[in-house]
Amino acid sequence: MLSFRIEGGHRLKGDIIPQGAKNEALQIVCAVLLTPEPVTIHNIPDIRDVNKLIELLGDMGVVVEKLSSSSYRFTAKDIDLNYLESDAYRLKGSALRGSIMVLGPLLARFGKSRIPKPGGDKIGRRRLDTHFLGFEKLGAKFNYDPQNGFYNIDASNLQGCYMLLDEASVTGTANILMAAVLSKGTTTIYHAACEPYIQQLCKMLNRMGAKISGIGSNLLTIEGVDYLKGTEHTMLPDMIEIGSFIGMAAMTQSEITIKNAGVEHLGIIPETFRRLGIRLDIKGDDIYIPAQEHYEIDTFIDGSIMTVSDHPWPGFTPDLLSIVLVTAVQAKGTVLIHQKMFESRLFFVDKLIEMGSQIILCDPHRATVIGLNRAIPLRGIRMTSPDIRAGVSLLIAAMSAKGVSIIDNAEQIDRGYQQIDTRLRNLGAVIERIDGSK
Numbered sequence: 001m002l003s004f005r006i007e008g009g010h011r012l013k014g015d016i017i018p019q020g021a022k023n024e025a026l027q028i029v030c031a032v033l034l035t036p037e038p039v040t041i042h043n044i045p046d047i048r049d050v051n052k053l054i055e056l057l058g059d060m061g062v063v064v065e066k067l068s069s070s071s072y073r074f075t076a077k078d079i080d081l082n083y084l085e086s087d088a089y090r091l092k093g094s095a096l097r098g099s100i101m102v103l104g105p106l107l108a109r110f111g112k113s114r115i116p117k118p119g120g121d122k123i124g125r126r127r128l129d130t131h132f133l134g135f136e137k138l139g140a141k142f143n144y145d146p147q148n149g150f151y152n153i154d155a156s157n158l159q160g161c162y163m164l165l166d167e168a169s170v171t172g173t174a175n176i177l178m179a180a181v182l183s184k185g186t187t188t189i190y191h192a193a194c195e196p197y198i199q200q201l202c203k204m205l206n207r208m209g210a211k212i213s214g215i216g217s218n219l220l221t222i223e224g225v226d227y228l229k230g231t232e233h234t235m236l237p238d239m240i241e242i243g244s245f246i247g248m249a250a251m252t253q254s255e256i257t258i259k260n261a262g263v264e265h266l267g268i269i270p271e272t273f274r275r276l277g278i279r280l281d282i283k284g285d286d287i288y289i290p291a292q293e294h295y296e297i298d299t300f301i302d303g304s305i306m307t308v309s310d311h312p313w314p315g316f317t318p319d320l321l322s323i324v325l326v327t328a329v330q331a332k333g334t335v336l337i338h339q340k341m342f343e344s345r346l347f348f349v350d351k352l353i354e355m356g357s358q359i360i361l362c363d364p365h366r367a368t369v370i371g372l373n374r375a376i377p378l379r380g381i382r383m384t385s386p387d388i389r390a391g392v393s394l395l396i397a398a399m400s401a402k403g404v405s406i407i408d409n410a411e412q413i414d415r416g417y418q419q420i421d422t423r424l425r426n427l428g429a430v431i432e433r434i435d436g437s438k
C-alpha cells in the first residue's frame with residue numbers, strides 16, 4: 001500500500017504550475033475514437049486515471065505515440081471490436097469513471113458499444129441513466145447484462161432528435177454529444193452540462209468538422225456530419241488542482257503563485273475562496289496568494305451563516321467542496337458545507353475531527369465547520385484517503401498540523417494529482433512516499 005508521510009507545520013513558498021485538467025482529459029482522450037485520422041493532444045496530465053484510459057485505448061487498437069511528457073498523438077484507424085468482449089476489457093474498463101465515455105464515440109462510429117460498470121470514486125450513488133436515456137433517444141437499443149455486468153448498446157442508424165436531459169450530467173452530456181456529432185440530422189440537447197470541460201470538447205469536435213452551436217450554454221444544437229477528421233487540442237489547467245492549491249496555501253500560511261491558471265475559465269471558484277476570507281490577487285493569468293495569518297469567513301448579507309454548496313456549472317463544483325471544508329477549519333467564523341450531489345463525500349470529516357477540528361456532521365450531505373482561527377493547531381494522525389478530493393483535503397490538514405501524519409491509500413490521490421509529493425516538496429513541504437504496509 002502506498003502512503004504519504006507528512007511532517008506538518010512547514011510553510012510553502014514559490015510558484016506552482018497546475019497540471020492539465022483530469023476531467024477534461026478523460027473526455028478528450030475518448031473523443032479520438034471518433035476519427036481514423038491522427039489527433040494530437042497537449043497538456044495531458046500524467047495521472048493514474050488518464051494513463052489507464054490511454055492504456056485501454058491502446059488495447060482497443062488505437063495507435064498511441066508519446067511525443068513528449070505531456071503530448072500524445074492518437075490514431076484510431078483500426079479498432080479491434082473483439083477486444084470489447086474480453087476479460088481484459090472488463091477489468092480495465094471498470095477501473096475508472098472516465099471509461100464510460102468510450103461508449104458515445106464507439107456507438108457513433110461502429111454502431112455498437114459496450115462497457116463494464118465503471119469505477120471512480122465511491123462517493124455515493126453514481127447513476128448512468130442520463131447517458132443511456134440519451135443514446136436511446138438517438139435510436140440506440142440498450143440492455144444491461146447483470147450476469148457479466150456489461151452495459152450493451154446497439155444502433156446502426158443514429159438519428160438526431162430533441163432531448164431534455166433528466167439531469168445536467170457532465171460525462172452524460174459528453175457521451176451524448178460524441179454520439180450526436182455523427183448522427184443523421186439535428187440533435188438538440190437541453191439541460192446539457194456546460195462545464196469548461198464540455199466547452200473544450202465541443203470546440204475540439206468543431207475543429208474536427210462537427211457542427212455544434214450553443215457552446216457554454218445548457219442548450220446545445222448539433223447538426224450531424226458523416227465524417228470527422230484529425231485535429232490538435234490543448235487541455236486547460238486543472239481547476240480542481242488550482243482550488244486545492246488555494247486552500248493549501250491558506251491553511252499552511254504560505255505565499256505561493258499559481259502560474260498560468262487559466263483564470264477566465266475558473267468561474268465562481270476564486271470568489272468562493274475569497275468569501276472564506278482568503279486574499280487572492282489575480283495577476284494576468286497567475287493567482288498570487290500571500291501568506292495569511294488569519295482569514296475570516298464572510299456571512300451572508302443578512303448576517304446569517306455562510307453556506308457553500310455545489311451546483312451544476314456555472315455553480316460551484318462538488319469536487320472542491322472537501323477542499324473548502326478543510327480550508328475553513330483554521331478560518332475565523334463558521335460555514336455550512338452542503339454537498340448536494342453526492343451522499344458519501346463528507347464522511348472523511350471524522351479524520352479532521354480526530355485531528356482537532358471543530359466540525360459537526362449534520363447528515364450525509366451537510367457539515368458545519370466552526371473555524372479555529374489558529375487558536376489550536378491540528379495534530380498529526382494516521383488516516384486513510386477515501387476518495388481523491390478527501391485525500392487531498394487530508395493532505396492539506398496534515399501539512400498544516402503539528403507533528404507527523406501518515407495518509408494511507410495514497411493511490412487515490414495519484415488518480416488525479418500529478419506527482420503531488422515532488423511538486424509540493426519543491427515548494428518546501430516535507431512529504432515522502434512510503435510503503436504503508438510495512
Ligand SMILES: CC(=O)N[C@H]1[C@@H](OP(=O)(O)OP(=O)(O)OC[C@H]2O[C@@H](n3ccc(=O)[nH]c3=O)[C@H](O)[C@@H]2O)O[C@H](CO)[C@@H](O)[C@@H]1O
Nearest residue numbers: 023026097098125126167168169170171172312318319341
Ligand atoms: C470523470 C468526471 O468528469 N467526473 C466528474 C463528473 O462526474 P459524472 O459525470 O459521473 O457526474 P454527473 O454530472 O453525472 O453527476 C454527479 C452527481 O450529481 C448529481 N446531479 C448531477 C447533475 C444535476 O443536475 N443534478 C444532480 O443532482 C448526479 O445524480 C450525481 O450523483 O461530474 C461530477 C459533477 O461535477 C464530478 O464530481 C466528477 O468529478
Ligand SMILES: C=C(OP(=O)(O)O)C(=O)O
Nearest residue numbers: 097098120121319388389
Ligand atoms: C469524483 C471525481 O472523479 P471520478 O468522477 O473520476 O470518480 C473527482 O475528480 O473529484
